[in-house]
Amino acid sequence: MQKYPQKPAFRLITIPVSHYCEKARWALERLNIPYIEERHVPPIHRLATSQAGGSSVPILITEAGTFTDSTDILHYLDRIASGEAKLYPTDPQLRHEVEQLAALFDTQLGPSIRCWAYFYVFDDWQLMRRLWGEGTPLVEQALFSIAFPIARSIARRIYNITADSAASSLGTIKSIFEMVSDRLADGRRYLVGDRFSAADLSFACFAAPILATPEYSVRLPGLHELPSQMAAVSQELQEIPAGAYARRLFRQERLHKYLEERLHLAG
Ligand SMILES: N[C@@H](CCC(=O)N[C@@H](CS)C(=O)NCC(=O)O)C(=O)O
Structure with missing residues:
Protein backbone atom coordinates (compact mmCIF):
# COMPACT_ATOMS: atom_id res chain seq x y z
CA MET A 1 0.00 0.00 0.00
CA LYS A 86 5.89 16.68 19.24
CA LEU A 87 4.58 13.60 21.04
CA TYR A 88 6.61 13.99 24.23
CA PRO A 89 6.56 17.06 26.49
CA THR A 90 9.81 18.98 26.95
CA ASP A 91 9.18 19.38 30.70
CA PRO A 92 11.11 16.46 32.32
CA GLN A 93 8.43 15.64 34.92
CA LEU A 94 5.65 15.54 32.31
CA ARG A 95 7.85 13.55 29.95
CA HIS A 96 8.49 11.01 32.70
CA GLU A 97 4.71 10.66 33.23
CA VAL A 98 4.12 10.18 29.49
CA GLU A 99 6.88 7.55 29.27
CA GLN A 100 5.50 5.67 32.28
CA LEU A 101 1.93 5.57 31.00
CA ALA A 102 3.00 4.66 27.47
CA ALA A 103 5.17 1.82 28.86
CA LEU A 104 2.22 0.49 30.86
CA PHE A 105 0.03 0.52 27.74
CA ASP A 106 2.81 -1.14 25.69
CA THR A 107 3.53 -3.92 28.13
CA GLN A 108 0.10 -4.56 29.66
CA LEU A 109 -2.76 -3.18 27.57
CA GLY A 110 -1.40 -4.11 24.12
CA PRO A 111 -0.69 -7.78 24.92
CA SER A 112 -3.90 -8.18 26.99
CA ILE A 113 -6.16 -6.88 24.23
CA ARG A 114 -4.37 -9.04 21.66
CA CYS A 115 -4.80 -12.16 23.80
CA TRP A 116 -8.44 -11.45 24.64
CA ALA A 117 -9.45 -10.59 21.07
CA TYR A 118 -7.61 -13.43 19.33
CA PHE A 119 -9.09 -15.93 21.75
CA TYR A 120 -12.55 -15.07 20.37
CA VAL A 121 -11.88 -14.36 16.69
CA PHE A 122 -9.19 -16.91 15.78
CA ASP A 123 -11.76 -19.43 14.53
CA ASP A 124 -13.39 -16.92 12.19
CA TRP A 125 -11.30 -17.39 9.03
CA GLN A 126 -13.20 -14.81 7.03
CA LEU A 127 -12.65 -12.09 9.62
CA MET A 128 -9.01 -13.07 10.13
CA ARG A 129 -8.46 -12.94 6.38
CA ARG A 130 -9.50 -9.29 6.49
CA LEU A 131 -7.60 -8.39 9.68
CA TRP A 132 -4.35 -10.01 8.56
CA GLY A 133 -4.75 -9.65 4.79
CA GLU A 134 -6.21 -6.21 4.03
CA GLY A 135 -3.79 -4.26 1.81
CA THR A 136 -1.16 -7.03 1.65
CA PRO A 137 0.35 -8.21 -1.68
CA LEU A 138 -2.08 -10.37 -3.70
CA VAL A 139 0.31 -13.30 -3.64
CA GLU A 140 0.27 -13.27 0.18
CA GLN A 141 -3.52 -13.02 0.21
CA ALA A 142 -3.58 -16.05 -2.09
CA LEU A 143 -1.39 -17.93 0.40
CA PHE A 144 -3.61 -17.02 3.36
CA SER A 145 -5.28 -20.44 3.61
CA ILE A 146 -1.88 -22.08 4.02
CA ALA A 147 -0.28 -19.35 6.12
CA PHE A 148 -3.13 -18.77 8.57
CA PRO A 149 -3.23 -22.13 10.41
CA ILE A 150 0.56 -21.97 10.85
CA ALA A 151 0.56 -18.38 12.10
CA ARG A 152 -2.43 -19.02 14.35
CA SER A 153 -0.82 -21.96 16.07
CA ILE A 154 2.46 -20.01 16.56
CA ALA A 155 0.48 -17.06 17.97
CA ARG A 156 -1.53 -19.30 20.31
CA ARG A 157 1.71 -20.69 21.67
CA ILE A 158 3.86 -17.55 21.95
CA TYR A 159 1.07 -15.33 23.25
CA ASN A 160 -0.39 -18.10 25.44
CA ILE A 161 -3.93 -17.66 24.10
CA THR A 162 -6.28 -19.80 26.20
CA ALA A 163 -9.66 -19.34 27.88
CA ASP A 164 -7.88 -18.68 31.20
CA SER A 165 -5.42 -16.16 29.79
CA ALA A 166 -8.23 -14.40 27.90
CA ALA A 167 -10.19 -14.07 31.16
CA SER A 168 -7.20 -12.73 33.09
CA SER A 169 -6.35 -10.39 30.19
CA LEU A 170 -9.84 -8.94 30.42
CA GLY A 171 -9.20 -8.26 34.13
CA THR A 172 -6.02 -6.34 33.22
CA ILE A 173 -7.83 -4.42 30.47
CA LYS A 174 -10.65 -3.36 32.81
CA SER A 175 -8.26 -2.23 35.53
CA ILE A 176 -6.29 -0.08 33.04
CA PHE A 177 -9.54 1.40 31.70
CA GLU A 178 -10.55 2.23 35.29
CA MET A 179 -7.18 3.89 35.96
CA VAL A 180 -7.59 6.00 32.80
CA SER A 181 -11.20 6.88 33.70
CA ASP A 182 -10.04 7.98 37.18
CA ARG A 183 -7.35 10.16 35.63
CA LEU A 184 -9.91 11.81 33.36
CA ALA A 185 -12.38 12.39 36.23
CA ASP A 186 -11.02 15.90 36.94
CA GLY A 187 -12.14 16.99 33.46
CA ARG A 188 -8.68 17.07 31.88
CA ARG A 189 -8.53 17.04 28.09
CA TYR A 190 -5.45 14.81 27.77
CA LEU A 191 -3.85 12.17 29.96
CA VAL A 192 -0.74 14.25 30.76
CA GLY A 193 -0.49 18.06 30.74
CA ASP A 194 -2.60 20.05 28.34
CA ARG A 195 -1.46 18.53 25.04
CA PHE A 196 -1.92 15.33 23.08
CA SER A 197 1.06 13.03 23.72
CA ALA A 198 2.45 9.55 23.11
CA ALA A 199 0.44 8.40 26.16
CA ASP A 200 -2.88 9.38 24.51
CA LEU A 201 -1.84 7.99 21.13
CA SER A 202 -0.76 4.65 22.65
CA PHE A 203 -3.88 4.27 24.77
CA ALA A 204 -6.19 4.99 21.80
CA CYS A 205 -4.34 2.55 19.50
CA PHE A 206 -4.15 -0.32 21.95
CA ALA A 207 -7.76 0.14 23.06
CA ALA A 208 -9.13 0.41 19.50
CA PRO A 209 -9.63 -3.32 18.80
CA ILE A 210 -11.77 -3.78 21.93
CA LEU A 211 -13.76 -0.61 21.19
CA ALA A 212 -14.47 -1.37 17.51
CA THR A 213 -13.06 2.08 16.67
CA PRO A 214 -14.35 3.00 13.20
CA GLU A 215 -11.42 5.25 12.17
CA TYR A 216 -8.78 2.53 12.65
CA SER A 217 -6.60 1.91 9.55
CA VAL A 218 -7.98 -1.60 9.09
CA ARG A 219 -11.75 -2.13 9.16
CA LEU A 220 -12.31 -3.55 12.63
CA PRO A 221 -15.33 -5.79 13.24
CA GLY A 222 -18.38 -3.80 14.36
CA LEU A 223 -20.47 -4.95 17.32
CA HIS A 224 -22.85 -6.87 15.02
CA GLU A 225 -19.93 -8.92 13.60
CA LEU A 226 -18.53 -9.96 16.97
CA PRO A 227 -19.43 -13.00 19.07
CA SER A 228 -21.98 -11.86 21.67
CA GLN A 229 -19.56 -12.11 24.61
CA MET A 230 -17.11 -9.81 22.84
CA ALA A 231 -19.80 -7.40 21.74
CA ALA A 232 -21.08 -7.09 25.33
CA VAL A 233 -17.59 -6.22 26.65
CA SER A 234 -16.98 -3.79 23.80
CA GLN A 235 -20.29 -2.04 24.45
CA GLU A 236 -19.56 -1.84 28.19
CA LEU A 237 -16.08 -0.37 27.66
CA GLN A 238 -17.24 2.11 25.00
CA GLU A 239 -19.61 3.58 27.56
CA ILE A 240 -17.12 4.23 30.35
CA PRO A 241 -15.08 7.47 30.29
CA ALA A 242 -11.79 5.81 29.19
CA GLY A 243 -13.49 4.06 26.27
CA ALA A 244 -15.35 7.17 25.15
CA TYR A 245 -12.04 9.06 25.47
CA ALA A 246 -10.09 6.63 23.26
CA ARG A 247 -12.77 6.81 20.57
CA ARG A 248 -12.86 10.60 20.79
CA LEU A 249 -9.07 10.75 20.26
CA PHE A 250 -9.45 8.87 16.99
CA ARG A 251 -12.27 11.18 15.88
CA GLN A 252 -10.68 14.45 16.93
CA GLU A 253 -6.95 13.84 16.67
CA ARG A 254 -6.88 11.39 13.77
CA LEU A 255 -10.01 11.78 11.68
CA HIS A 256 -8.76 14.68 9.55
CA LYS A 257 -5.82 12.53 8.46
CA TYR A 258 -8.10 9.59 7.83
CA LEU A 259 -10.39 11.63 5.60
CA GLU A 260 -7.42 13.09 3.76
CA GLU A 261 -6.15 9.60 3.07
CA ARG A 262 -9.53 8.39 1.83
CA LEU A 263 -9.78 11.43 -0.47
CA HIS A 264 -6.27 10.77 -1.69
CA LEU A 265 -7.06 7.12 -2.45
CA ALA A 266 -10.30 8.10 -4.17
CA GLY A 267 -8.64 10.83 -6.26
N1 LIG B 1 7.70 -4.22 21.57
C1 LIG B 1 7.25 -4.36 20.20
C2 LIG B 1 6.08 -5.32 20.17
C3 LIG B 1 5.44 -5.41 18.80
C4 LIG B 1 4.56 -6.64 18.64
O1 LIG B 1 4.23 -7.34 19.60
N2 LIG B 1 4.18 -6.91 17.37
C5 LIG B 1 3.40 -8.09 17.05
C6 LIG B 1 2.14 -7.68 16.30
S1 LIG B 1 0.93 -6.98 17.37
C7 LIG B 1 4.18 -8.98 16.10
O2 LIG B 1 4.94 -8.51 15.28
N3 LIG B 1 3.95 -10.29 16.18
C8 LIG B 1 4.52 -11.24 15.25
C9 LIG B 1 5.98 -11.51 15.49
O3 LIG B 1 6.51 -11.23 16.59
O4 LIG B 1 6.60 -12.06 14.58
C10 LIG B 1 6.87 -2.98 19.67
O5 LIG B 1 6.42 -2.13 20.45
O6 LIG B 1 7.07 -2.73 18.47
Whole structure:
Protein backbone atom coordinates (compact mmCIF):
# COMPACT_ATOMS: atom_id res chain seq x y z
CA MET A 1 0.00 0.00 0.00
CA GLN A 2 1.58 3.26 -1.08
CA LYS A 3 0.76 6.56 0.53
CA TYR A 4 1.90 10.06 -0.48
CA PRO A 5 3.84 8.66 -3.49
CA GLN A 6 4.92 12.15 -4.61
CA LYS A 7 7.83 12.43 -2.14
CA PRO A 8 10.70 10.18 -1.06
CA ALA A 9 9.41 8.12 1.80
CA PHE A 10 10.22 6.08 4.85
CA ARG A 11 9.23 2.39 4.71
CA LEU A 12 6.97 0.95 7.39
CA ILE A 13 6.71 -2.85 7.61
CA THR A 14 3.45 -3.97 9.21
CA ILE A 15 0.83 -6.63 9.82
CA PRO A 16 -2.47 -4.89 8.91
CA VAL A 17 -4.42 -5.17 12.17
CA SER A 18 -1.50 -4.82 14.61
CA HIS A 19 -2.21 -2.08 17.16
CA TYR A 20 1.56 -1.60 17.62
CA CYS A 21 1.67 -0.76 13.90
CA GLU A 22 -1.25 1.64 14.31
CA LYS A 23 0.90 3.59 16.81
CA ALA A 24 3.58 4.07 14.17
CA ARG A 25 1.10 4.96 11.39
CA TRP A 26 -0.62 7.57 13.52
CA ALA A 27 2.66 9.15 14.60
CA LEU A 28 3.94 9.31 11.01
CA GLU A 29 0.69 10.81 9.77
CA ARG A 30 0.48 13.30 12.63
CA LEU A 31 3.96 14.50 11.83
CA ASN A 32 3.03 14.65 8.15
CA ILE A 33 5.89 12.37 7.20
CA PRO A 34 5.50 10.59 3.86
CA TYR A 35 5.81 6.83 4.17
CA ILE A 36 5.23 3.68 2.21
CA GLU A 37 3.50 0.98 4.20
CA GLU A 38 4.45 -2.60 3.38
CA ARG A 39 1.78 -4.85 4.83
CA HIS A 40 2.32 -8.57 5.23
CA VAL A 41 0.28 -11.62 6.16
CA PRO A 42 1.73 -13.46 9.19
CA PRO A 43 3.99 -15.47 9.30
CA ILE A 44 5.21 -14.20 5.89
CA HIS A 45 5.99 -10.86 7.58
CA ARG A 46 9.05 -12.56 9.08
CA LEU A 47 10.73 -12.59 5.66
CA ALA A 48 10.49 -8.80 5.53
CA THR A 49 11.28 -8.15 9.19
CA SER A 50 14.33 -10.44 9.27
CA GLN A 51 15.63 -8.84 6.08
CA ALA A 52 15.37 -5.48 7.87
CA GLY A 53 17.22 -6.85 10.90
CA GLY A 54 14.25 -7.29 13.25
CA SER A 55 11.48 -9.75 14.03
CA SER A 56 8.20 -8.20 15.16
CA VAL A 57 6.28 -5.38 13.46
CA PRO A 58 6.28 -2.43 13.13
CA ILE A 59 9.68 -1.73 11.59
CA LEU A 60 10.48 1.73 10.28
CA ILE A 61 13.26 2.07 7.75
CA THR A 62 14.67 5.58 7.36
CA GLU A 63 17.80 7.23 6.06
CA ALA A 64 18.86 7.71 9.68
CA GLY A 65 18.52 4.01 10.52
CA THR A 66 16.09 1.17 11.06
CA PHE A 67 13.81 1.13 14.11
CA THR A 68 12.41 -2.23 15.18
CA ASP A 69 10.16 -1.28 18.10
CA SER A 70 7.08 0.96 18.12
CA THR A 71 8.33 3.06 21.04
CA ASP A 72 11.74 3.53 19.42
CA ILE A 73 9.86 4.66 16.31
CA LEU A 74 7.89 7.24 18.34
CA HIS A 75 11.09 8.46 20.03
CA TYR A 76 12.83 8.84 16.68
CA LEU A 77 9.88 10.64 15.10
CA ASP A 78 9.66 12.94 18.09
CA ARG A 79 13.32 13.89 17.67
CA ILE A 80 12.70 15.04 14.10
CA ALA A 81 9.29 16.64 14.82
CA SER A 82 8.92 20.31 15.44
CA GLY A 83 6.93 22.23 18.07
CA GLU A 84 3.23 21.45 17.99
CA ALA A 85 3.69 18.02 16.44
CA LYS A 86 5.89 16.68 19.24
CA LEU A 87 4.58 13.60 21.04
CA TYR A 88 6.61 13.99 24.23
CA PRO A 89 6.56 17.06 26.49
CA THR A 90 9.81 18.98 26.95
CA ASP A 91 9.18 19.38 30.70
CA PRO A 92 11.11 16.46 32.32
CA GLN A 93 8.43 15.64 34.92
CA LEU A 94 5.65 15.54 32.31
CA ARG A 95 7.85 13.55 29.95
CA HIS A 96 8.49 11.01 32.70
CA GLU A 97 4.71 10.66 33.23
CA VAL A 98 4.12 10.18 29.49
CA GLU A 99 6.88 7.55 29.27
CA GLN A 100 5.50 5.67 32.28
CA LEU A 101 1.93 5.57 31.00
CA ALA A 102 3.00 4.66 27.47
CA ALA A 103 5.17 1.82 28.86
CA LEU A 104 2.22 0.49 30.86
CA PHE A 105 0.03 0.52 27.74
CA ASP A 106 2.81 -1.14 25.69
CA THR A 107 3.53 -3.92 28.13
CA GLN A 108 0.10 -4.56 29.66
CA LEU A 109 -2.76 -3.18 27.57
CA GLY A 110 -1.40 -4.11 24.12
CA PRO A 111 -0.69 -7.78 24.92
CA SER A 112 -3.90 -8.18 26.99
CA ILE A 113 -6.16 -6.88 24.23
CA ARG A 114 -4.37 -9.04 21.66
CA CYS A 115 -4.80 -12.16 23.80
CA TRP A 116 -8.44 -11.45 24.64
CA ALA A 117 -9.45 -10.59 21.07
CA TYR A 118 -7.61 -13.43 19.33
CA PHE A 119 -9.09 -15.93 21.75
CA TYR A 120 -12.55 -15.07 20.37
CA VAL A 121 -11.88 -14.36 16.69
CA PHE A 122 -9.19 -16.91 15.78
CA ASP A 123 -11.76 -19.43 14.53
CA ASP A 124 -13.39 -16.92 12.19
CA TRP A 125 -11.30 -17.39 9.03
CA GLN A 126 -13.20 -14.81 7.03
CA LEU A 127 -12.65 -12.09 9.62
CA MET A 128 -9.01 -13.07 10.13
CA ARG A 129 -8.46 -12.94 6.38
CA ARG A 130 -9.50 -9.29 6.49
CA LEU A 131 -7.60 -8.39 9.68
CA TRP A 132 -4.35 -10.01 8.56
CA GLY A 133 -4.75 -9.65 4.79
CA GLU A 134 -6.21 -6.21 4.03
CA GLY A 135 -3.79 -4.26 1.81
CA THR A 136 -1.16 -7.03 1.65
CA PRO A 137 0.35 -8.21 -1.68
CA LEU A 138 -2.08 -10.37 -3.70
CA VAL A 139 0.31 -13.30 -3.64
CA GLU A 140 0.27 -13.27 0.18
CA GLN A 141 -3.52 -13.02 0.21
CA ALA A 142 -3.58 -16.05 -2.09
CA LEU A 143 -1.39 -17.93 0.40
CA PHE A 144 -3.61 -17.02 3.36
CA SER A 145 -5.28 -20.44 3.61
CA ILE A 146 -1.88 -22.08 4.02
CA ALA A 147 -0.28 -19.35 6.12
CA PHE A 148 -3.13 -18.77 8.57
CA PRO A 149 -3.23 -22.13 10.41
CA ILE A 150 0.56 -21.97 10.85
CA ALA A 151 0.56 -18.38 12.10
CA ARG A 152 -2.43 -19.02 14.35
CA SER A 153 -0.82 -21.96 16.07
CA ILE A 154 2.46 -20.01 16.56
CA ALA A 155 0.48 -17.06 17.97
CA ARG A 156 -1.53 -19.30 20.31
CA ARG A 157 1.71 -20.69 21.67
CA ILE A 158 3.86 -17.55 21.95
CA TYR A 159 1.07 -15.33 23.25
CA ASN A 160 -0.39 -18.10 25.44
CA ILE A 161 -3.93 -17.66 24.10
CA THR A 162 -6.28 -19.80 26.20
CA ALA A 163 -9.66 -19.34 27.88
CA ASP A 164 -7.88 -18.68 31.20
CA SER A 165 -5.42 -16.16 29.79
CA ALA A 166 -8.23 -14.40 27.90
CA ALA A 167 -10.19 -14.07 31.16
CA SER A 168 -7.20 -12.73 33.09
CA SER A 169 -6.35 -10.39 30.19
CA LEU A 170 -9.84 -8.94 30.42
CA GLY A 171 -9.20 -8.26 34.13
CA THR A 172 -6.02 -6.34 33.22
CA ILE A 173 -7.83 -4.42 30.47
CA LYS A 174 -10.65 -3.36 32.81
CA SER A 175 -8.26 -2.23 35.53
CA ILE A 176 -6.29 -0.08 33.04
CA PHE A 177 -9.54 1.40 31.70
CA GLU A 178 -10.55 2.23 35.29
CA MET A 179 -7.18 3.89 35.96
CA VAL A 180 -7.59 6.00 32.80
CA SER A 181 -11.20 6.88 33.70
CA ASP A 182 -10.04 7.98 37.18
CA ARG A 183 -7.35 10.16 35.63
CA LEU A 184 -9.91 11.81 33.36
CA ALA A 185 -12.38 12.39 36.23
CA ASP A 186 -11.02 15.90 36.94
CA GLY A 187 -12.14 16.99 33.46
CA ARG A 188 -8.68 17.07 31.88
CA ARG A 189 -8.53 17.04 28.09
CA TYR A 190 -5.45 14.81 27.77
CA LEU A 191 -3.85 12.17 29.96
CA VAL A 192 -0.74 14.25 30.76
CA GLY A 193 -0.49 18.06 30.74
CA ASP A 194 -2.60 20.05 28.34
CA ARG A 195 -1.46 18.53 25.04
CA PHE A 196 -1.92 15.33 23.08
CA SER A 197 1.06 13.03 23.72
CA ALA A 198 2.45 9.55 23.11
CA ALA A 199 0.44 8.40 26.16
CA ASP A 200 -2.88 9.38 24.51
CA LEU A 201 -1.84 7.99 21.13
CA SER A 202 -0.76 4.65 22.65
CA PHE A 203 -3.88 4.27 24.77
CA ALA A 204 -6.19 4.99 21.80
CA CYS A 205 -4.34 2.55 19.50
CA PHE A 206 -4.15 -0.32 21.95
CA ALA A 207 -7.76 0.14 23.06
CA ALA A 208 -9.13 0.41 19.50
CA PRO A 209 -9.63 -3.32 18.80
CA ILE A 210 -11.77 -3.78 21.93
CA LEU A 211 -13.76 -0.61 21.19
CA ALA A 212 -14.47 -1.37 17.51
CA THR A 213 -13.06 2.08 16.67
CA PRO A 214 -14.35 3.00 13.20
CA GLU A 215 -11.42 5.25 12.17
CA TYR A 216 -8.78 2.53 12.65
CA SER A 217 -6.60 1.91 9.55
CA VAL A 218 -7.98 -1.60 9.09
CA ARG A 219 -11.75 -2.13 9.16
CA LEU A 220 -12.31 -3.55 12.63
CA PRO A 221 -15.33 -5.79 13.24
CA GLY A 222 -18.38 -3.80 14.36
CA LEU A 223 -20.47 -4.95 17.32
CA HIS A 224 -22.85 -6.87 15.02
CA GLU A 225 -19.93 -8.92 13.60
CA LEU A 226 -18.53 -9.96 16.97
CA PRO A 227 -19.43 -13.00 19.07
CA SER A 228 -21.98 -11.86 21.67
CA GLN A 229 -19.56 -12.11 24.61
CA MET A 230 -17.11 -9.81 22.84
CA ALA A 231 -19.80 -7.40 21.74
CA ALA A 232 -21.08 -7.09 25.33
CA VAL A 233 -17.59 -6.22 26.65
CA SER A 234 -16.98 -3.79 23.80
CA GLN A 235 -20.29 -2.04 24.45
CA GLU A 236 -19.56 -1.84 28.19
CA LEU A 237 -16.08 -0.37 27.66
CA GLN A 238 -17.24 2.11 25.00
CA GLU A 239 -19.61 3.58 27.56
CA ILE A 240 -17.12 4.23 30.35
CA PRO A 241 -15.08 7.47 30.29
CA ALA A 242 -11.79 5.81 29.19
CA GLY A 243 -13.49 4.06 26.27
CA ALA A 244 -15.35 7.17 25.15
CA TYR A 245 -12.04 9.06 25.47
CA ALA A 246 -10.09 6.63 23.26
CA ARG A 247 -12.77 6.81 20.57
CA ARG A 248 -12.86 10.60 20.79
CA LEU A 249 -9.07 10.75 20.26
CA PHE A 250 -9.45 8.87 16.99
CA ARG A 251 -12.27 11.18 15.88
CA GLN A 252 -10.68 14.45 16.93
CA GLU A 253 -6.95 13.84 16.67
CA ARG A 254 -6.88 11.39 13.77
CA LEU A 255 -10.01 11.78 11.68
CA HIS A 256 -8.76 14.68 9.55
CA LYS A 257 -5.82 12.53 8.46
CA TYR A 258 -8.10 9.59 7.83
CA LEU A 259 -10.39 11.63 5.60
CA GLU A 260 -7.42 13.09 3.76
CA GLU A 261 -6.15 9.60 3.07
CA ARG A 262 -9.53 8.39 1.83
CA LEU A 263 -9.78 11.43 -0.47
CA HIS A 264 -6.27 10.77 -1.69
CA LEU A 265 -7.06 7.12 -2.45
CA ALA A 266 -10.30 8.10 -4.17
CA GLY A 267 -8.64 10.83 -6.26
N1 LIG B 1 7.70 -4.22 21.57
C1 LIG B 1 7.25 -4.36 20.20
C2 LIG B 1 6.08 -5.32 20.17
C3 LIG B 1 5.44 -5.41 18.80
C4 LIG B 1 4.56 -6.64 18.64
O1 LIG B 1 4.23 -7.34 19.60
N2 LIG B 1 4.18 -6.91 17.37
C5 LIG B 1 3.40 -8.09 17.05
C6 LIG B 1 2.14 -7.68 16.30
S1 LIG B 1 0.93 -6.98 17.37
C7 LIG B 1 4.18 -8.98 16.10
O2 LIG B 1 4.94 -8.51 15.28
N3 LIG B 1 3.95 -10.29 16.18
C8 LIG B 1 4.52 -11.24 15.25
C9 LIG B 1 5.98 -11.51 15.49
O3 LIG B 1 6.51 -11.23 16.59
O4 LIG B 1 6.60 -12.06 14.58
C10 LIG B 1 6.87 -2.98 19.67
O5 LIG B 1 6.42 -2.13 20.45
O6 LIG B 1 7.07 -2.73 18.47
